[in-house]
Amino acid sequence: MAVKKADRNLDINTEAKILEAARTIFHKKGYAATRTRDIAEEAGINLALLNYYFRSKEKLFDIIMLETMEGFFQSLSVVFNDTSTSLEKKVEVVTESYIDLLLAQPDIPIFLLNELRTHPSEIGEKFKMKQIIMHSVFFKQWQEATKNNKNQIPPLQFMISLMSLIMFPFVACPIIKMVGDLKQEQFNKMMVERKKLIPKWIKAIMKS
Amino acid sequence: MAVKKADRNLDINTEAKILEAARTIFHKKGYAATRTRDIAEEAGINLALLNYYFRSKEKLFDIIMLETMEGFFQSLSVVFNDTSTSLEKKVEVVTESYIDLLLAQPDIPIFLLNELRTHPSEIGEKFKMKQIIMHSVFFKQWQEATKNNKNQIPPLQFMISLMSLIMFPFVACPIIKMVGDLKQEQFNKMMVERKKLIPKWIKAIMKS
DNA sequence: GTCTATAACGTGATAGAC
């Protein structure tokens, strides 16, 4: 018997509803600008229930922050440590998968960067990002590929540049839309084009 | 007659002291996380005095937001519209001047980007950034220089990439310091090295 | 588990003396 659902959340439990709402609001507005009332309303439940499940705004935020960082760095770790693909292929895959990820969730980068800066938390420190990135297969391949260049680019500089080209446009989205006079749809189309451009540019940089 | 000064602000007027304090705190924490009490304390004055001079937190913020945007885009506008320099020189100058600017005030980019995203204000709209950038001498020179390339890079894509390479490292500073295990001093040194790397990379990209 | 009502607290803003 089909049941009409005004809200697709009706079939999941309350805890999950609150988590999904918290994710949405925190990502969009950041910790300080978020009110627990907004989250409760977004979840379609009462404010008291939020504290019943998660004790406090801070504890709820920590959960969202942790899962967001995990989700964000997991893709990177998987691609970077694939021993079966070439360096060039890795650049293509990481570009494409991150642009797809950010087209779906464009608020993630600035959320993470802003909270890491303004909202002191030990969660950031737990991540062994140094291990994930600086000791990855990707890095060894990159050093191998460039070891005969006359001016070898420092690995960290290269890594930062790749991530800059992929992520910064999403961070600067409001300004880019103003400068280029773009609607959201046109912005997204431009980011899809970037999937092809970035690997090409990276090749050019590596040969320089 | 020399006067001892525990605080270099003692010799400037109260309004200027409040503005300087507001700039510091807003840039560091953003609008929502800033309390007017913090600004008053930083300025070494009483909370009531802040409202006496600026009426409200919002009005004070608008002043800081406006001057910050002006300062940030002014450099760009000047460099981009210099008719006496070549395209390559412009890339060098804009890279160097912006990296110097951000070494002195590293919080500016993420402050601007985060506030433009989360804090609806009409100030952002006042800036004719489209005029400044898309109709600049820089852009005309760039189109001229690349018109014979087989795959001409769209101007906006190019512009975004240049700005990404310069600004994103400052936005991602906390993560970069974690990944690379760097102290602030080492991070700054790396950014100084980037002044030479970025123009070289941009040349490589233009030839691709 | 879920709600209503309210306590407890923090923050922006003002009144009024000096």
Add this chain to the structure above:
DNA sequence: GTCTATCACGTTATAGAC
């Protein structure tokens, strides 16, 4: 102009009925 004291309000968190 500058301060102390306080108001007014919004927000987090809890008590207690159901």
